[in-house]
Amino acid sequence: MDTRKYFLIVNLIAGQGRCKEIFPKVRESLDRRKVDYDLHYTNEPLEAVDVAKMGIEAGFTHIIAMGGDGTVNEVANGILSAAGDAVLGVIPAGTGNDFIRMLGIPADPFAAIDLILSEHERWIDLGRIADDRYFVNGLGIGIDAQVARDVLAMERFRGTAAYLYSAVKEVFRFKAFPVKLSGKGWEESYELISLGLANGKYCGGGFKLAPRADITDGLVDVAAIEDFPKLERLIRLPQARKGTHLKLAKVHYWQEEAVTVSSPARLVAHIDGEPYRLPGKEFTVRAVPRALHVIARA
Numbered sequence: 001m002d003t004r005k006y007f008l009i010v011n012l013i014a015g016q017g018r019c020k021e022i023f024p025k026v027r028e029s030l031d032r033r034k035v036d037y038d039l040h041y042t043n044e045p046l047e048a049v050d051v052a053k054m055g056i057e058a059g060f061t062h063i064i065a066m067g068g069d070g071t072v073n074e075v076a077n078g079i080l081s082a083a084g085d086a087v088l089g090v091i092p093a094g095t096g097n098d099f100i101r102m103l104g105i106p107a108d109p110f111a112a113i114d115l116i117l118s119e120h121e122r123w124i125d126l127g128r129i130a131d132d133r134y135f136v137n138g139l140g141i142g143i144d145a146q147v148a149r150d151v152l153a154m155e156r157f158r159g160t161a162a163y164l165y166s167a168v169k170e171v172f173r174f175k176a177f178p179v180k181l182s183g184k185g186w187e188e189s190y191e192l193i194s195l196g197l198a199n200g201k202y203c204g205g206g207f208k209l210a211p212r213a214d215i216t217d218g219l220v221d222v223a224a225i226e227d228f229p230k231l232e233r234l235i236r237l238p239q240a241r242k243g244t245h246l247k248l249a250k251v252h253y254w255q256e257e258a259v260t261v262s263s264p265a266r267l268v269a270h271i272d273g274e275p276y277r278l279p280g281k282e283f284t285v286r287a288v289p290r291a292l293h294v295i296a297r298a
Contacts, residue, residue, distance in 0.1 A: 006037035006089075006116075007060035009048050009075055011067030016162075019067055019093035026066065026091060026109055035117065037064075042071070045274075052078025056086045062295070063087070064116060066109075068094015069137055070274035076126065076292055077134050089116040089295040095151055095162060096273050098202035099136050102215050104297030116295050124215040126291040127199045130279045133271055136292070138198035138210065139285060141261070141269045141278075142225075143167075143174045147204060148270040163205035171234050176227035177265045183222070183256040190252070193233070194225040194240075197259065197285045201243070203273070208243025212255065218289040219255040226250035258286040 008030075012020040030037060038060070042048050052063050052075045063086050065075040072090055079086050091112045092100050099105075103124070106112050126134045140148065150166035176191045196203065198210035198221040210221035228236060228250065239245040246253050262282035269276045 004062050005060045006035060006062045006064055007052075007055035007058075008037050008039045008064045008066060008091075009042060009051055009055070009071070010039065011042045011048065011065075011071040011093075014067030014071055014094045016095060018095075022093060022109055023066065026113070029110055029113055033113075033117070042067075042074075046074060048074035049078040049081065052086075053082045056082035056084045061086055062089055062116070064089040064091060066091040066093055068092070069096055069099050069272040070094070072099050072136055073134075073272035073274065076136050080126070080134055080291065085293065087121055087293045087295060091116070094273075096203070096205040098200065098205065098273070101202045101206070102200040103294060105295075115297055118295075120295060120297050122294060122296050123290040124292050124294055124296075125199055125218060126288045127197065127220050128286050128288050129271070130283045132279045133276070134288065134291070135199060135271050137200045137272050138196055138203055139269060139271050139276070140194070140196050140203055140209075141179075141267050142177060142192055142194040143170050144194050144196065144204055144207070144209065145268045145270040145275075146170050146174055148273050149268070149275055151273075152275070163207070167204065167237060168234065171237060172230050177263060177267060179224070179261060179263045181222065181224060181254075182260045183254055183258070186254075188224075188252065190224055190226050192224055193227050194223070195261070196223040197221070197261070198223065199287070207241050209240060211243030211246065212253070216290075217255075218287050219257060220259055220285055220287045222252075222254040222256060222259050224252040226252075256287075258284055260284045
C-alpha cells in the first residue's frame with residue numbers, strides 16, 4: 001500500500017512565465033495517473049517556506065516544488081523548519097534549474113513526474129548562512145549575483161541564454177570588492193569580482209563555478225576569483241562555465257566545513273539564484289551534512 005501523500009507547491013511566475021505555460025499539462029498528467037495530491041500556488045516571496053512547513057504539519061510525506069532553484073530553496077527551508085520529516089521532489093520549471101543537474105532529475109517536467117512516483121530517494125548536504133537561510137546550490141557574491149538579478153528582470157531571453165547574455169554585459173561593468181576569508185587555519189584578503197560558497201557544482205544556468213563540489217561530502221566549496229582587466233574577464237568567462245578556471249593564478253579554491261566572510265563593502269548576493277540580503281558585514285557559512293531527503297536518480 002502506497003502511504004505517500006504529495007503536496008505540490010507551484011510558483012507560476014518561475015522561469016519568466018514558463019511554469020505558468022506548462023503547469024496545465026503537468027496537472028493533466030498527474031490527474032491522468034490518478035496521483036493523490038494537494039496543491040498550493042505561491043504569490044509572494046518566501047511564501048513557499050511557510051507553505052511547505054504547513055504541508056508537513058498536515059501530514060504530507062512528499063513536498064514537491066514546481067518552479068526554479070529559488071522555489072526549491074524556499075521549499076527546502078520550509079522542510080528544515082518543520083518538526084516532522086518529509087521528502088523533497090522537484091518538477092523543474094525555472095530559468096537556471098541548476099539543482100536538478102546534481103541529482104539526475106530530468107529537465108523534462110513529465111520525466112520528472114515519473115521519477116517522483118518512483119522510490120529513488122537519497123540524503124544530501126545543504127549549506128547554511130549564519131542562522132539565517134539554508135541553500136541547496138550555493139551563495140554567490142559579486143558578478144554572478146548581479147547576473148542573477150539581471151536575469152530576473154529580463155523579458156527577452158530565458159534559460160541559459162539569459163544567463164550568458166547578462167554575464168557578458170556584467171563582464172564590462174562590474175566593479176571588484178574587498179573581502180577577507182578565513183577557514184580552519186588560514187585567512188586571506190582579496191579584491192574579488194566573484195565569490196562562490198557552494199554545495200553543488202552548478203550555478204547561473206550551468207556554470208561550474210565550484211567544479212569539485214559534492215553534495216554528500218560535508219564541505220562547503222569556496223571559489224574566489226580576483227579581478228581581471230575587462231577584456232581578460234571576457235576571455236575567462238568560458239573557463240568559468242566549463243569549470244576549468246581553477247588553474248588560473250587569480251582563482252583561489254578551498255573546501256571547508258565552515259568559512260567566515262567579512263567585507264566593509266556593501267555586497268550584492270544571491271542565494272540559489274534569488275536576490276539575498278546578507279546577514280551582516282561578517283558571517284559564517286557552514287556545511288550541514290545529510291540535511292535533506294530528496295527524490296533523485298543520481
